[in-house]
Amino acid sequence: MNFKLASALSIAALSGVLAATVPASAVAAEKLTYYCSAQEDWCQLMAKGFEETTGIKVNMTRKSSGETFAQIKAESENPKGDIWWGGTGDPHLQAAEEGLTEAYESGMRGELHDWAISQAESGGNATIGIYSGALGYGYNEEVLKANNLPAPECWKDLTKPEYKGHVQMANPNSSGTAYTTLATIVQLFGEDEGFEFMKALHKNINQYTKSGSAPIKAAARGENTIGIVFMHDAVKQAASGFPIKVVAPCEGTGYEIGGMSIIKGARNAENAQKFYDWALSADVQSRSLEVKAFQVMSNKAAQSSPLAPDLSKLTLIDYDFKKYGSSAERKRLLKKWDDEVSTLPQ
Template sequence: MLAAGAASAPASAQGSLVMYCGVQEEWCRAMSTTFEKETGIKVAMTRKSAGEVYAQLRAEASNPRGDIWWGGTGDPHLQAAEEGLTLEYESPANKDLQDWALSQWKAAKQRSIGIYAGALGFGYNTEQIKAKGIPEPKCWADLLNPKLRDDVQVADPNSSGTAYNLLATVVQLMGEDKGFDYLKALHKNVSQYTKSGAAPAKAASLGETAVGIVFIHDAVVFAVQGDPIRAVAPCEGTGYEIGSMSIVKGARNLENAKKFYDWALTPAAQALGAAAKSYQVPSNKNSPVPPQAPKMNEMKLIDYDFVKYGSSAERTRLLTKWDKEVKALPK
């Protein structure tokens, strides 16, 4: 019994770090194992979607078990910052970061920093679309085609930062009333709301669904490996994420969390993303941008209001409305 209890307890000995990771498993493993190898600090890593990590931090607020939250969309990081779940920190690496990364840090009142950026869009299976005899989708409006009924996948915004970004993007792009009308119409074509934001890209690559709404870089992963999937930045315009990193308030291994934070902002650490087949745009100005990374400067991006849509009140309001007016609708 004692052994079982020790095994389930969070790492708290000197030389340990408990990491909550919000990107793909391969990148999470690359970050944790490389840091462990370079520093000798033993890392206990758990991979979850951004919304799930945020919920876990809230649940553990009175007895924090994590030390560092690395990755995942910035909105939940901002919500955690607003609720005092994360800690203020200024890294020496800040001087080397892109303006958008520092904007996240300022919006979070120094409790979160931008580590990568990625634009929202979708990936479609070229073979499936051809078989349906419909034009290749280029716009959000194209996903409402009746011939795509039960053939679109997107995550649930309650668990997924990607899907919450979609919800906030549609509201900002179309206005709240028309945005929710769009999501209600889209609901008819959604076969399932997945737990993970990136899962619909894999489903599209395998032909399990015709279209997956994801961050564009998640679709690029499968296009690069030769799957019949094409990534799209929607013609009407789209939102984007600032993937972020935060130190958990009350971290038991605070000094190691700071070491990881500083290390994760270095060009060498950020280059691990492309090596793990993740093609986001890194936040350090000296980090090489993967050639496969979507060209965000060529997209029609909205002026995404990270402060408003990263607030707990707005997130709660929009998710409650989505649950009631969209997800609860019959198919």
């Protein structure tokens, strides 16, 4: 063998190791480690926007809210992240409850909707609402027609026998969306009747998906008929050109509040606060339209899309985030669902 090759290989290996340990910027620039649990393009938009406005280098990781929560918890002894933006509010509240995130009262609070502030208060100010979206469902018009099914309008419609094998929702054990569905149904119909509803619905479910928005994506591609999801997710599929019709159930419905939290022990806590204030401003929140995010933003002055479901026209339940976001209640409901619903024959 030639030595040249051996040494070339080892040099390549060595320089690779070095390259892997070198931080992206060799100068000690200002930076921010940003965990994002919203859709990828929205996350990118926020990261690049903040970099451009402040010159602070942003390192972004996008993971679902469940994954991010698990990561922050695993890293709690030695936090790596600074700020966590996006994703449904429950894991943010859970993180606040477990002391994984830091309380912060932003000067921007005056510009926000009440629901954003009350979210902060339920989490001891360690989180805040950045957007909200109502729960509902969407169906694929073409598949519905091909199966000669009537268009559903209410929650109770979904339990009718003709929809057997046509409804999809996520598994509440793995998805925040589906847990919100379970909690909404319990609050809407009361616990006993709510669980009767879930049992009846179970007979019509063709698959409990792992991820929250998967049912509507499957419906968009014609792999499913009806998907129980957040309405803004359904609107997004419709806006992307899929034959999806969005339904706000006639009995009323629950909603989620997307959260933002500063991680406790953040290495760049000051920059995290800068990001926090910046992310709550009307201009920044209006940019959500660029990436087809159809949630209602928390800043009162932020623009929203004409396609976005208008929360003020929906019958919304008085969702008790404190109670249903707590670990104990969550565990109890999930266990009950596991024992009484998921084990039934379909």
